[in-house]
Amino acid sequence: MSVNSYNLFQTAQSQFDKAADLLELNSATREFLRNPMREFHFTIPIHMDNGEMKVFRAFRIQHNDARGPVEGGVRFHPMETVDTVRASAMWMTWKTAVVGVPLGGGNGGVICDPHNLSDFEQEQICRGWVRQLVKNIGPNSDISAPDIMTNSQHMLWMLDEYETILGARYPGAFTGKPIEMGGSQGRIQATGYGIMIAVREALKELNIKINGTTASFQGFGKVSYYAIELYQKMGGKVICVSTWDNNENRSFSFRKKDGINLEDLREITNIYGGINKDKAEDIGYEVLSGDAWLEQEVDILVPAAIENQITDNNTDKINKCVKIIAEGANGPTSSKADAILNKSSIFIIPDFLANAGGVICSYFEQVQNNMNYYWDKDEVLAKLDVKMATAYADVSDFSRENKLGMRDSAYVIAVDKVAQACHSRGWV
Amino acid sequence: MENNTGQHNIINELKERAKELNCLYRTQELLWDKEKTSDEILQALVEVIPQGWQYPDICFARIICQDTIYQLPEFTETKWVLSSDIISQGNIYGSLQVFYVSESPECDNGPFLKEEEKLIKTISELIGGYFFHNQLKSVFEASKKKDSKKEWVVIIDMLKKTDPKLLMRISRKMVNFLCWKGISEGEKLFDFFNPTNGKESVFNKEVNSPFHAKTESDSYLISNKIFEIASKYLNEKEIIDSISRWIKQDQSGFLVNILSKSPITLNEISKALERYYHFKSQGLVLTPIREKSLRINLIRHILNDDNNFIKIAKNFVSVDDFKDLIDKIIYPVDSKGKLGGKSSGLFLADKILQNSRLSDDLSKQYKIPKTWYISSDGLLNFMNYNNLEDIIDQKYKAIEQIRKEYPYVSHVFKNSLFPSEIMKALSEMLDDFGGNPLIVRSTSVLEDRQNTIFAGKYKSLFISNQGTKMERLAELTDAIAEVYSSTFGPDPIEYRAERDLLDFDEEMAIMIQEVVGKKVGKYFFPAFAGVAFSRNNFRWSSRIKQEDGLLRLVPGLGSRAVDRLSDDYPVLISPGQPKLRTNVTLDEIIRYSPKNIDVINIEERSFETIEIAQLLKEYGKDYPIVNQIVSKISGDCVKPVQRLGMKPNEDNYIVTFTGLVNNSTFIEKINSIVSVLEKELSYPIDIEFAHDGDNLYILQCRPQSYSKLGKPSVIPSNIPKDKLIFSANRFISNGCISNITHVVYVDPIKYAEITDYDKLAAVARAVGRLNELLPKRQFFLMGPGRWGSRGDIKLGVNVTYSEINNSALLVEIARKHNNYVPELSFGTHFFQDLVESGILYLPLYPDDDGCEFDESFFLNSPNILSNLLPDLEYLSSVVKVIDVIAVTKGNVLNVLMNSDDNKAVAIISEKDVRIEHIDSVKYNTETSKSSDFHWQWRLRSVEQIAARINPEYFGVKNFFIFGSTKNATAGPCSDIDILIHFIGTSKQKEILNEWLKGWSDSLDYYNFLKTGCKTGGILDIHYVTDEDIKNRTSFAVKIGAITDAARVLRIGTDLN
Secondary structure, eight states, rough: OTSSSHHHHHHHHHHHHHHHHHHHHHHHHHHHHHHHHHEEEEEEEEEOSHHHHEEEEEEEEEEEESSSEEEEEEEEETOHHHHHHHHHHHHHHHHHHEEEEEEEEEEEEEEEOOGGGHHHHHHHHHHHHHHGGGGGGGGTTEEEOOTTTHHHHHHHHHHHHHHHHHHHHOGGGGGGGGGOOOOOOOHHHHHHHHHHHHHHHHHHTOOOOOOOOEEEEEOSHHHHHHHHHHHTTTEEEEEEEEEEEETTTTEEEEOOOEEEEOOHHHHHTTTSSOOOOHHHTTTOOEEEGGGGGGGSOEEEEEEEEEEESSOTTTTSSOTTTTTEEEEEEEOOOOHHHHHHHSSSEEEEEOOOHHTTTHHHHHHHHHHHHHTTTTOOHHHHHHHHHHHHHHHHHHHHHHHHHOOOOOOHHHHHHHHHHHHHHHHTTTEE | OHHHHHHHHHHHHHHHHHHHHHHHHHHHHHHOOSSSSEEEEEEEHHHGGGGHHHHHEEEEEEETTTTEEOOOOOOOOSSSEEEEEEEEEEEEEEEEEEEESSSSOOOOOOTTTTHHHHHHHHHEEEEHHHHHHHHHHHHHHHHHHHHTTHHHHHHHHHHHHHHHHHHHHHHHHHHHHHHHOOOOHHHHHHHHHHTTOOOOOGGGSOOOOOOOOOOOOHHHHHHHHHHHHHHHHHHHHHHHHHHHHHHHHHTTHHHHHHTTSSSSOOHHHHHHHHHHHHHHHOOOOOOOOHHHHHHHHIIIIIOOOOOOHHHOOOHOGGGGGGHHHTEEEOOOTTOOOOOOOHHHHHHHHHHHHHHHHSSSGGGTHHHHEEEEOOOOTTHHHHHHHTGGGGEEEEEESSSHHHHHHHHHHHHHHTOOEEEEHHHHHHHHHHHHHTTTTTTEEEESHHHHHTTOOOOOTEEEEOOOOSSSSHHHHHHEEEEHHHHHHGGHHHHHHHHHHHOTTTSSSOOEEEEEEEOOOOETTTTEEEEEEEEEESSSSOSSSHHHHHHGEEEEEEEEHHHHHHHSSSSOOOOOEESSTTTTTTTOSSHHHHHHHHHEEEETTTTTTTTEEEEHHHHHHGGGGGSSHHHHHOOOOOOOOEEEEOTTOOOTTTOOOOOOHHHHHHHHHHHHHHHHHHHHHHHHSOOOEEEEEEESSSSSEEEEEEEEOOTTTTTOBBBOOOGGGGGGGEEOSOOOOEEEEEEEOOEEEOOOOHEEEEEEHHHHHHHHHHHHHHHSSHHHHHHEEEBOOOTTTTOOOGGGOOGGGGGTOOOOOOEOOOOOOBBBBOOTTTTTHHHHHHHHHHEEEEOOOOTTTTOOBBBHHHSOOOOHHHHHHHGGGGGTTTTEEEEEHTTTTOEEEEEEEEEEEEEEEEEOTTOOOOOOOETTTTTTEEEOOOSSHHHHHHHHHHHHHTTOOOHHHHEEEEEEEEETTTTTOOOTTOOOOOOOOOOHHHHHHHHHHHHHHHOOOHHHHHHHHHHSSSSSSSEEEEEEEHHHHHHOOOGGGGOOOOOSSSEEESSSSSOO
């Protein structure tokens, strides 16, 4: 690839530079945090099903472990590059820091296309991954989690290989496991609940009673579903959700002005995440165009589907009543739209913070694994509430005190925490 | 209540069978009674025989034998009679008759049961055998008296008395045999068999008098002489062996005689075969050569007279195989019909799998569902019977008239009657089938005659086969009539017209098959079904080879696997590489899993499509082999299921067939079946199959058809260099796209140089907007790396399927970079969408040896992006839109792809050039129908509409046409794009809309009559205002546009 090409790592570095400038970090700290602490580049030879031998290239990047063992995904992708993995590792460092869990940031990947591999071959790659890294990963040094084209099955293969080599059980070395294999209760709710805990805190600051507020959601997957569940429990009213319709290859919004009924909608939602239009009309929902969710007269917008949904083309369609946008998805607001919204009165809870419930729960999973004692769902969710609320308050206080946007504040706090830890350890 | 009646029926039936058996035993007892004379025996028989009949009290038997009549004193002759000849050694000795003296309820044949017909036949055979035995006894007794005689002399004597004609034939064979042995005495005997009596020169002379016929005594003398000579040179054993061999051979002579007759009726064949099997059971053995000749004749008369078919079939089919087949063919009296392509294809496939030496135990791996046939002339017979001959001429009418009249034809057929002998046979057939649902399929004789595949052109209908016998029969005949009427439907007639097959009478046979499946709740369906192709032309991984094959699997009835689905997906598996699945991530697996299932609703007696999720909720645990069909969604992945552990109401299950791939031998089985068939038939094949949970059933086998899933194009050999835009030679599928007017080219180098995420994302959105703007299926997309990549955006343009769904082809370019060639996606991100919607995919490796890539065409052609989308001018260096017609001065691009040759080319060509592609593996070519027709009438109609627009009344300033009609590229389903420059009020707009809707609907109907396409209103109307035109917003860009500019039509020229 050309030197000038778009490079995720460079993007991540320039974001860091911006925060470092604000924090006036010294050059050594900058140099230290701009790059990963450790990188492993290795190969995984495996026997393919047809007896042929094939060698796969792989990386594990440990960006920073000043605040605790690194944690991060392992992805399988045919065009994976080390820079993409470096960028993800760095972002993980900031993400764990901003929500205040004692973990660092890492990420890894194997250059392979699962579409070209049988399950057994993928299992061999997972086991090969562990064999190469066994000395450098573990519950106290580096924890792996599912990422692009990997899932809990891959984690279990890796865990099994790890435990087989070491001759003991270390469930905390890999997260994202199914509950019966050491996963945490409440994981499925964590991201959605986390968003609405942040929204609740934001409303408190805005002096608005959550009772009587209204919201509109983009997406009706797991994240939205549980966010709506918590929001309704807290007294809010959701009047619109939009979903993608696989048959028509476009999205639709479903509106009920006196509030949607989550169970009714769930009844008519297929496992593919689409709401049945006809049945929705039958039970009193208005079926509107896909982007109508954005135009509703509500207090809160929650884009929880895919990236780049709020752009400079549609910011003008956002209703004047909207007070909060809580970014449930990753990067739902384009940078141009972000600039426009920053000038408006709308308060943005950045993705970084809003959807951190997942990371927190992943941390809870390790904690429970490591002490081999498991909490029930309510306990997990209560602890999540405390963590989210605290993280939110930190960012929001900082934003207010320093007259900095929420997104920048979150970034700056994160970098600051990591820099402090490095400093305390006498590294820089 | 109903149960009791059912039980009662069964008991009655069993009682009847017991009576019949009893009657047979008593008959045999009598015939073997050595104490009684034959008169006594026959007289006793007329008392015994009536006991075997349903109403013995009113039943009388009579035996007439060589002028003697045996009957009871109270015997009376009536019209209710069943009769059978008593035959011994081919001679009729008399007859056996059974009478009812008074009327009794109507059964299979008048008042008689079909079992009783068999019974009377068996008894008369027994009596015949008795006479033969008596004759032999007398001969042997005579020979005992003169014990000096040799054994062969006894046989000759016996033959003289019993079958003199046979004796002559055997004598003749002995002469031949002697000559072979070089015995000169024998050669002289030839003269006797020569009608000219050895006067060699007689043929050279004019002879006016008839030859002298030989008398019987001459014959006896000569045969004595022959065998005397034989006894001189041959030992006794040799003579006896030869005689007995010849006698056996002679018994099958009638078969040869009949089958070499032409034309021959199915009835004659059936009778002859029946006799053959009878003799066979008595020890008849055919010589290999005779067996072969019989086999070939039977194949020719019953299955298919195509030489290629016979050449293969004769190696696998034996005479015995026809035994069961012939009993299951329903045919009109004097029928000379055949079974049709589908039936004979399946029959042959079955025999190949049973007898192939390529694999040992395939015959145990599958079953063929019970099948009956109606011979191909059943259709004409049905039409003659109902005086429907006129409908035959239907095919010569204009296609729109055919389409209009087709519902009427169908109605008339369904209200017509079947001839009584067919009805009777159908009724017997239903008894044989029992109560399982059936499928009535057409099987056209034209399919084999002309090497054409009528895939999906004729109807196949499922029937529930439930209810009373009368209801079942009515449902069945209704379905047959409907399938018959589909012969006169517009689609097959158009198809035949295109192939010059119109003048042939359509001989359509019918195949009635038991539907494979199980009853689950109120539904009946197979666990799964599908189509297996021996060649895989849709590869989703570079590791899959063409010969790894392809399976399209669906839960339930296979109807969903055969055709492309617009709203659902079959599961695709490559049996050679079953572990390389098309879908890997949970999202993909869920999105592309089958959502619906076709079933037969037993209660409603209907064919239905229902949601699989609902079915699993209701009957999840009862679904046959559910653990091999579905997986459970569990967290972020799918898990195998155990039937007992299923919680249909709590958990989500989706169809993945993972269990089938991992924990069953199915894939292995189907793979070996398909590869054996391909090897033995020596062409690629596809088979349809279904699995009821216990067994795999093969339903159809035919040459791999490309009709639905892309045909290979013929790649021209010498393309001028200046016409060739690119060529490719890796992982090519089949297909052809023609008349391409635009190419959207995302420059791989420029794309890689973009450093800003928003700009990368903007490229994808630009492609999406072009997808809306460019003429559907007349443009294609080319770009770097992986289209639709969901990971790192720079690896490929991250479009969604809806942003490319109008493209004709997707090209992924892999440019070499520092000795590293990036891996392409093979369209995996929306692979199944591409397959089902027929969008082609092509990976392009421009830096490979032997690949051409005319980069200058892409770099130097003018870019019209900014004309189309002025706001995206900043992407012009990355996204190039090439107007092929403008660049090539009126030409278009054609992309031809051939999987078998692994080659694809994009060439500049004149518009509507004839493209050769391969219709089926039997390689005949088809020319594409001129597309002029479609745009011409559209344009003429729109001109008429424009002429009738009153500009003041409607508030219309200008009226434009654009798109495919204007570009002369409209296809049968194209709409007509109209642009109206509107300056009126909203009221006027309402009126105008109403007025245009009338036009739109009526033109749509006209188009439907012509082509069968319904668009639901053919006019696609876009309005622009003064403001739009000023700002060049909305469709106003079309006015004066560089590409596909709207053309103004004159309005208001014909206002009356």
